[in-house]
Amino acid sequence: MSSYEIYIAIVIMAVVNYFTRVFPFLFFRKNDLPPYVVFIERFFPAVIMTILIVYSVKDVDFSLAPYGLKEAGGIVFTAVLHLTLKNYLISIFSGTIFYMALVQYL
């Protein structure tokens, strides 16, 4: 993106992000939420997080060696660390350093 396009993108993200936060203050009272809204609210965050994991590795070429194994290794490493130690900072940083080591030294 050119720097002009980047600023427009930032404005869009700022506005939409604010909209997501101000939404209930504009439209809703707790008891009259339509059921489909409650449904999306409850289950969509899990869906989008899964999508974003795949999205974040979308530029990896899975048809060439090492076939995305480094990414898979990093994901498993991060997940195991998080399930055992339950500290998100340790998980994210150790996972990233582990992956950087795989990419830079293998």
Place this chain on the structure above:
Amino acid sequence: MKYEKEIKQAFKVSIPVMMGYGVLGFAFGLLLVSFEYPWYLAPIMSLFIYAGALQFVAINFFNAKAGYVDIAIATWFINIRQSFYGLSLLKRFKKTGKLKPYLIFGLTDETYALLTTIKDDEQLKKRWYYFFLTAFNQSYWFTGATLGAIVGSNIKFNTAGLEFSLTALFVVLCIEQYKNLKNAVPFIIGGVASFLALCFVPSDKMLITSIIGSLILMFTFKRRVENE
């Protein structure tokens, strides 16, 4: 000082967030400049957008030259969980007057968690206490991101693989979601939709296709999603 008590209390409560936002913000700044973007985008974004996961994903938008409409829709769905935070705060924010727009702007996951879990002290002027708490949290994110960007643009080191911090962040958030839901179906839907999109759609349309595809799947298998 006029609001000394409120400032002190807000600072004390915000300390756990300092560590988290400082470090994650730093990683964001570092990652941003590793793609040769100017350092000052980090403070600008942290001031006006102020959303962790979204700011990380924004770097991908810049790289991929994503369309504006796609950015708007993706932003909306990435942050849709925030649309429901406000519901439990409608009452608390009622008498906050001119501070209200900022309190709403600053409703990140962590700030929301602090505002809803910490007991109010009757002695405090609540709206100012909320305000300082929100502002402290944003200042940690802002400072971390700015420092990361400045350090990253002045000290050159091999950043290959640093972009994995985004993946790692989502892995952690995913596990936390699972702990809440204890239901694998939404994750399977997200996985299937994004895998298909990855295989059959050009990579700049992948996110938006996955979002729409998974919404369709969610409503098609609504019972499954809810029942398990």
